Every structure is written in structure tokens, then in C-alpha cells.
Amino acid sequence: xxxxxxxxxxxxxxxxxxxxxxxxxxxxxxxxxxxxxxxxxxxxxxxxxxxxxxxxxxxxxxxxxxxxxxxxxxxxxxxxxxxxxxxxxxxxxxxxxxxxxxxxxxxxxxxxxxxxxxxxxxxxxxxxxxxxxxxxxxxxxxxxxxxxxxxxxxxxxxxxxxxxxxxxxxxxxxxxxxxxxxxxxxxxxxxxxxxxxxxxxxxxxxxxxxxxxxxxxxxxxxxxxxxxxxxxxxxxxxxxxxxxxxxxxxxxxxxxxxxxxxxxxxxxxxxxxxxxxxxxxxxxxxxxxxxxxxxxxxxxxxxxxxxxxxxxxxxxxxxxxxxxxxxxxxxxxxxxxxxxxxxxxxxxxxxxxxxxxxxxxxxxxxxxxxxxxxxxxxxxxxxxxxxxxxxxxxxxxxxxxxxxxxxxxxxxxxxxxxxxxxxxxxxxxxxxxxxxxxxxxxxxxxxxxxxxxxxxxxxxxxxxxxxxxxxxxxxxxxxxxxxxxxxxxxxxxxxxxxxxxxxxxxxxxxxxxxxxxxxxxxxxxxxxxxxxxxxxxxxxxxxxxxxxxxxxxxxxxxxxxxxxxxxxxxxxxxxxxxxxxxxxxxxxxxxxxxxxxxxxxxxxxxxxxxxxxxxxxx
Numbered sequence: 194x195x196x197x198x199x200x201x202x203x204x205x206x207x208x209x210x211x212x213x214x215x216x217x218x219x220x221x222x223x224x225x226x227x228x229x230x231x232x233x234x235x236x237x238x239x240x241x242x243x244x245x246x247x248x249x250x251x252x253x254x255x256x257x258x259x260x261x262x263x264x265x266x267x268x269x270x271x272x273x274x275x276x277x278x279x280x281x282x283x284x285x286x287x288x289x290x291x292x293x294x295x296x297x298x299x300x301x302x303x304x305x306x307x308x309x310x311x312x313x314x315x316x317x318x319x320x321x322x323x324x325x326x327x328x329x330x331x332x333x334x335x336x337x338x339x340x341x342x343x344x345x346x347x348x349x350x351x352x353x354x355x356x357x358x359x360x361x362x363x364x365x366x367x368x369x370x371x372x373x374x375x376x377x378x379x380x381x382x383x384x385x386x387x388x389x390x391x392x393x394x395x396x397x398x399x400x401x402x403x404x405x406x407x408x409x410x411x412x413x414x415x416x417x418x419x420x421x422x423x424x425x426x427x428x429x430x431x432x433x434x435x436x437x438x439x440x441x442x443x444x445x446x447x448x449x450x451x452x453x454x455x456x457x458x459x460x461x462x463x464x465x466x467x468x469x470x471x472x473x474x475x476x477x478x479x480x481x482x483x484x485x486x487x488x489x490x491x492x493x494x495x496x497x498x499x500x501x502x503x504x505x506x507x508x509x510x511x512x513x514x515x516x517x518x519x520x521x522x523x524x525x526x527x528x529x530x531x532x533x534x535x536x537x538x539x540x541x542x543x544x545x546x547x548x549x550x551x552x553x554x555x556x557x558x559x560x561x562x563x564x565x566x567x568x569x570x571x572x573x574x575x576x577x578x579x580x581x582x583x584x585x586x587x588x589x590x591x592x593x594x595x596x597x598x599x600x601x602x603x604x605x606x607x608x609x610x611x612x613x614x615x616x617x618x619x620x621x622x623x624x625x626x627x628x629x630x631x632x633x634x635x636x637x638x639x640x641x642x643x644x645x646x647x648x649x650x651x652x653x654x655x656x657x658x659x660x661x662x663x664x665x666x667x668x669x670x671x672x673x674x675x676x677x678x679x680x681x682x683x684x685x686x687x688x689x690x691x692x693x694x695x696x697x698x699x700x701x702x703x704x705x706x707x708x709x710x711x712x713x714x715x716x717x718x719x720x721x722x723x724x725x726x727x728x729x730x731x732x733x734x735x736x737x738x739x740x741x742x743x744x745x746x747x748x749x750x751x752x753x754x755x756x757x758x759x760x761x762x763x764x765x766x767x768x769x770x771x772x773x774x775x776x777x778x779x780x781x782x783x784x785x786x787x788x789x790x791x792x793x794x795x796x797x798x799x800x801x802x803x804x805x806x807x808x809x810x811x
Contacts, residue, residue, distance in 0.1 A: 222252040222470050223335050225327055228462070229261040229342025229397065230269050231299035234445035237273060238427050238527050239341055239462035241438040243470070244277035245529040252470045255327045256283035258320050260342040260397075263296060265303025267317040271310030272302050272437040277531040278562065278609030280311045285323035287346050296777070297452070298444035300727075301745050308437045309600065309612035320346040321353050325360055325367070328374040336374050339469045341381045341462035343397030344405050351409060371410055378413045380405075381465040383489060383497040385509050386419040393418075396495035406489045406507070414483065415509045416468060417497075421461030423516050425449070426524045428457040435534070438527070444745060452724030453746040463523045468510065475522055479513040533560030535611040537601045541762040543732070543741050545619045545708070551588035554599075556613065562605035569602040575617060575739070591620045596739055617741075619734050619765055628707040628765075634811035635667040638707055639769075645702045648680060656683050659699055662715065662788040662806045669799075671791035677718075678793040681785020684721060688781040693727070693774045699786050700770035701808060706734075707766060708810045710758040712741070714771055714786060715805035716749040721783035724750045728773045732766035745776065753789055753805045769808055 226243055230236040246252045257274070259266045267284050274282045302308055318326075324346065328336060340347055353367035362370070382402060384390040395402045406413070427448065430439035433455065442448055442455045450456025464481075473481050485508035490498045499509070512519070539555040546552050554570055572589065573579035575596035581589075591597060597620060601613040630638060639646055640663055648659040657680040665672045680699060682688060691697060699714075712730065717723050724746040731738045741756060741764070748754040754771075758764075773784055790804030 221250070222337050223255055223331060224252050224469060225255050225258065225324070225336060225338045226466070227258040227260055227338060227340040227342065227346050228270070229394070230259060231261055231263050231266050231296065231303070232342070234298060234427065234441040234448065234458055235421070235460055235462040236341055237269070237298075237302070237438045237441035238458070238460065239466045240270070240273050241277070242463050242466050242523065242526040244273070244279065244531065245526040246470045248277070248529070248532050254279065254282060255331070255336065256285060256323055258285040258287075258323065258346050259317070260287045260320070260344070260346045262287065262290075263299060264314060265296070265299035267312045267314045268303035268305060268310040269299050269437070271312035272308035275309050275311065275612050276437055276534075278533060278605075278611050280309070280610055280612055283323055283327065284312045284317045285320040285346070286314055286317035287320045289345055289349070297446055298441040300776070301444060302437045302440050306615060306740070306743070308440070309615060311612070321349045321367075322358055322360065324350045325353065325357055325362060325370060328370045329360070329362055329365070331374050333373050334376050337377045337379060337469045338375055339379045339465050341394070341465055343394055344380070344382070344401040345398045347378070348398070348401035348404055351405065368410055375411050377469070378409060378411060379416065379465050379469045380413060381416045381421065381461050383415050383499075383509070384418040385415070385497060385499060386417070388496060390418060391495040392497065395491055395497070399491060399493065399495050402495075403491050406491065412506045413489075413508070414468065415489065415507065416461070416465040417509055418461065420481070420510050420512060421464045422459050423512070424460040424464060424519050424523065425457040426460045426463065426520055426527060428455060429524060429528050430455050431528070453722070453750040460520070460523055463527070464510070467523060467526075475514070480519055480522070481510040482513050483508040484511050485509060531560060532607065532609045533558060533562035533605060533611060535601055535603045535613040537599060537613040537616055539762075540599055540616055540618045541758050542616045543618065543756070543764040544616070544758060544762040545621060545765040546591070547621055547623045547625065548592050548594060549590060549623055551590055552618070553588050554585060556585060556601045556603070558603065562609045563607040564605065565603060566606050567604040571600045571602065573598055594620050594622050596734070596737070617739060619739070621765055626706065628703070628705050630707050630810050632810050634809065636809055637663060637665055637672070638703070638709065638808045638810065639663050639701045639806070640665060640672055641703070643704045646700070647702070648699045649697050650680070650682055656681055656785060662786055664788050664790050664804045664807050666804065666807060666809070671788055671793065674791070674793055676794045677787070677796065678791065679718070679785045679787040682783065684783050686783065688784065690775045690777070691773070691781045693772070696772040696774040697781060697784050698770050698772045700768060702768045705767065708763045709766060709769070709808055710763040711807065711809050711811055712754070712756045712769065713803050713805040713807045714754040715789040716752045716754070716787070717783070717785055718787065719751045721785065722750050723773070723784060725776045725779045726773050726781055726784060727776055728771065730754060730756065731770050731772065732764050733768035734764070734766050749773065753803060755803050763810065
């Protein structure tokens with residue numbers, strides 16, 4: 194693997210800015226992206242690239258079509274669209290029986306609690322209907338369709354009847370729409386170098402790939418398996434807690450870094466998107482050339498067959514530019530910051546306020562979008578639709594106790610629009626005592642006499658007790674010292690598929706409400722990683738559990754969970770717990786939590802920061 198050359202990233206970016214002349218509206222490529230996102234992370238990288246190119250004024254994104262099934266598909270697309278300021282971009286979804294693939298990153302990236310999304314599988318438009326609508330609305334010979342997954346959606350478009358589902362196109366079959374509206378079809382598909390290789394995007398739906406190859410009425414350009422396989426990108430993505438594309442690369446198991454680490458991945462899908470927008474060259478230097486015309490077909494097993502055919506209008510890409518330079522061009526687009534980003538600062542996640550108390554509202558903007566045009570705050574009860582939508586003010590008052598969700602929305606003069614993170618807060622009655630704990634950074638609330646620490650593993654069958662992981666900030670040491678100061682199951686003990694309804698857990702209960710604004714918890718030791726395990730940190734208020742944060746791998750995979758607020762950001766709770774469960778496919782094995790920041794009988798990790806495990810109000 195050739196490493197990304199950072200100097201190349203900078204140089205190519207500067208060259209592009211200096212020499213590219215602006216395109217006219219008629220010249221800007223109009224793109225529909227057709228993706229099997231949720232399978233491989235290169236789909237997320239390709240969508241990021243497409244947004245960056247649109248931000249540069251190099252293309253217009255008409256819509257995104259999902260060709261795979263699964264519960265999180267549309268919301269993954271919506272999360273990335275929102276991150277780049279296009280939350281209302283049309284999203285289509287294949288309604289046939291598709292191949293689901295794996296859910297490595299989709300449950301997290303597609304969770305609106307983590308990454309805001311305006312769309313879901315329930316609200317996404319059926320793929321053929323959206324294809325036909327977008328093509329009908331476009332000028333003739335103006336649209337490039339880029340397919341970076343299986344081909345069931347373009348197959349359904351091709352065979353669709355006129356006036357499909359009453360769309361009014363009474364004289365336009367799918368084939369006629371393609372002939373009149375589509376400039377080019379770009380497919381990440383086929384294997385032109387190794388005849389024995391059954392390329393994934395072909396075997397996803399071999400009959401569809403066959404029909405498209407043989408009967409698509411316009412020009413097709415293939416970016417074959419061999420093109421993207423040697424171009425590896427994504428390793429310099431950052432901020433996975435904010436950037437859903439970075440989170441996709443962090444959670445996908447086939448990157449160079451593996452689950453829990455951002456690493457490079459082959460760039461099959463990015464090459465197709467790059468070609469569709471920028472073409473074959475960069476600054477007159479060829480990146481690829483086109484071989485053809487050729488005819489393309491497939492065996493029933495999905496092997497690629499092709500031959501020269503002067504009467505065909507199919508072509509395949511051939512690498513020309515050195516791989517390292519090609520990687521730099523693609524990586525620069527993948528890591529390009531969006532036009533702007535919107536963060537809801539106050540009220541912060543988990544904050545508690547009394548009825549009648551002003552709740553501060555603060556939103557932070559970053560990026561390069563033009564002047565702010567409109568900013569809105571959405572407020573609603575937890576689990577219900579937003580009951581208030583209005584202009585962002587300096588504060589807000591709520592008179593009814595309960596759990597509430599706050600989310601900001603901002604629009605800019607250049608057309609960008611963003612939804613912020615969603616923060617959950619609690620409103621308590623004005624007369625409610627928040628407990629007997631004053632602010633004191635030296636008190637671990639889990640060590641109070643009123644605290645009961647428990648867990649799901651019996652002490653005689655597990656490793657350590659629930660209290661063994663507690664750190665005492667007053668003495669700067671573990672409250673009790675054991676061999677490893679851990680709690681869980683024995684090394685290599687296999688718990689099987691552990692469900693969210695019956696998880697591994699660690700819990701602290703109090704006999705009255707406590708004010709809390711810092712929680713730290715230590716994850717597993719490095720020789721017992723948990724990259725695939727799902728987790729939640731929750732707190733209980735008014736007999737209901739509420740999620741403070743959740744995810745997969747991350748801190749649990751040898752790190753430290755650290756949640757802390759500022760002076761006015763606290764949770765009010767009578768219990769806190771950590772739950773760990775399977776991703777639905779893989780068993781829990783060697784799972785445990787640990788303390789950190791003290792000296793056990795076997796290890797000195799007293800220099801660790803932050804210390805773990807602590808629950809306190811400071």
C-alpha cells in the first residue's frame with residue numbers, strides 16, 4: 194500500500210484553485226448517485242466526494258438512490274447529506290427484494306440520535322419513481338447517472354412503463370427517458386483484468402447487470418474492480434463523532450485500521466464519482482484513459498466478458514497517473530470540510546433545569562457558508578414530535594416537567610442548510626430537591642454510603658466485583674485494590690449473542706436524586722478488544738431510563754468513556770448504568786469494564802487521564 198502523500202494533497206489543492214475556470218450552469222454535470230451504501234465504507238467516501246465537488250461548484254447533485262435493503266439505508270444517506278448542508282436532497286430507496294449485506298457502520302451512522310437525518314426508509318421515495326421524476330425535470334442529454342452498487346434500480350428504470358404509477362409521462366418509457374435525458378451512465382462494476390474474479394456489484398444482481406450491459410440505450414463507462422482496488426484512501430478523515438463519513442471508516446472492519454480505527458480502504462466507488470464529474474484528466478495530466486468501444490456481458494455466475502466492438506458505446510477506464518498522485522486527488526476531496534457546520538452548545542446533552550428556569554440557547558457555526566439567513570430551534574418532548582419550532586432566542590422556559598429534545602436548524606444565503614445535534618435534557622419541578630450532593634470534585638458519587646453498585650455477572654463466576662473498578666478522587670487511588678481492577682467475565686469467556694433486552698451491565702443506584710455532570714468509565718484491556726460490541730450509557734429519572742450516549746466499539750474497545758458538562762449542564766438521576774450487547778451478528782467474548790488511574794496489584798496506570806471509573810458533580 195502506498196501512503197497518502199500529504200504534500201501532494203496540498204499541492205494538488207492549490208493547483209486546482211488556481212487553474213480551474215468556473216463552469217457555466219449548462220456545463221456543470223448533473224449527477225444522480227446510485228449506491229449500495231451500508232455495505233462498504235467507500236460508498237460513504239464517494240458521497241462525501243460528491244458533496245465536496247458540489248461545494249466547489251463543479252457539479253449539481255440531483256438525488257441519491259439506495260439499491261440495498263436494511264433498516265438504516267436511507268438515514269445513512271440523509272446523515273451524510275445533512276453533514277454537508279443538503280438535508281433535503283431527494284433520496285430514493287429500492288423497494289424490491291435486495292441483498293442486505295452487512296451492518297458494520299449503518300446502525301450508528303443511520304441513528305438520528307447520533308447523526309441528524311431528514312429521511313428514513315419510511316419517507317424515502319421508491320427508486321424508479323424518483324429516477325423518473327428527476328429525469329423528467331432535467332434538460333435533455335444533461336444527467337450523468339453514477340452507479341456504485343448493484344444495478345437493480347437502473348434495471349427497473351430501464352424497463353419501466355410510460356406513465357409509471359401515474360407520473361404523467363404518458364409517452365416516456367424508462368428507455369425513452371434514458372435516451373433523451375441521460376448523458377452517460379458510469380458504473381463501478383465488472384472485472385476486466387482478472388477473468389476469474391466475480392465482481393461484487395455484478396453478483397449483487399447478475400440479471401440486472403446483464404440487461405443494463407446489453408440493452409442500455411446510451412453510453413456506459415466502466416470503472417472496473419482493478420481501478421479502485423489499488424487506490425487506497427480515507428485514512429486522514431477526522432472527527433468521527435461529528436463526521437458520519439469518518440465514523441463509517443472508523444467502524445468498517447475491512448479498512449487498514451480495522452474496527453475502531455480510521456484507516457485506508459480501496460476506492461472503487463470514488464473513482465467512478467471522480468470521473469463522472471471531473472473526467473479523465475487533472476490539469477491536463479491523464480489520470481485514466483478509456484479503452485473501447487467494447488461490448489460487455491456477464492456469465493450467469495457473474496464473470497465479466499468483453500471484446501472490442503466498433504459499433505458499441507461501452508468503454509472501460511485504464512489507470513495512467515501514478516497511484517500515489519491519484520490517491521492524493523481523491524483524499525483531498527474526501528477530507529474537504531463542508532460549507533459549514535452547526536452545533537447546538539446549550540442546552541447541552543443531559544442538562545437539567547427546573548420549571549420556570551430560563552434555559553440558555555446557544556448555537557455555534559463553523560465553515561465557509563455565506564451569511565446566515567435563518568436559524569430555528571426545535572423543541573419537543575422526548576419520544577414525540579417537536580411541539581415548538583420558532584426563531585432562535587437567547588433562552589427558553591418550560592413549565593411542564595419531563596424529558597425534552599432540542600435541535601437547531603440553520604439556513605445560509607448560499608443555499609446550504611444544516612440540522613444540529615439533538616440534545617436531551619430533563620425538566621424537574623421547581624420544588625424538587627436535586628439530592629444531597631454539593632459540587633465537589635473529590636467525591637465519587639458511586640462511593641457514597643447511599644450508593645448501591647451492581648452488575649449482571651455474579652462475583653463467584655466473573656472477574657472482579659462491580660465496586661472494584663471505582664476510583665476515589667479524594668485519595669487519588671482505587672477505592673479497593675485488586676489484581677486488575679476490572680469487572681466482567683473471564684478472559685475468552687463467550688456469552689453468545691447478547692441482546693439489548695438482556696445485556697451485560699454495570700449500574701449504580703441511589704436512594705434519592707443526585708446531580709451529576711461528569712461520568713468516566715474504563716473500557717477493556719488491549720488484549721481483550723470489543724470493536725463490534727454495542728453500548729449505551731444511561732441514567733434514570735422519574736422511573737424512566739434515558740440515553741446519555743451510545744455507540745459501537747469506541748471507548749469500550751480499550752479506551753475511556755468521558756462525559757462532562759459545564760456548571761449549568763448536569764443530569765438529575767437516581768441511577769446510572771452502562772449496558773453492553775451484541776451487534777446482532779457477533780457474540781460478546783471477554784467483555785468487561787475497568788478502572789483506570791490507580792495502582793492495582795498487577796498494573797500501575799496512575800498516570801492515565803482522565804481517571805476512571807467516576808461519577809461526580811463538580
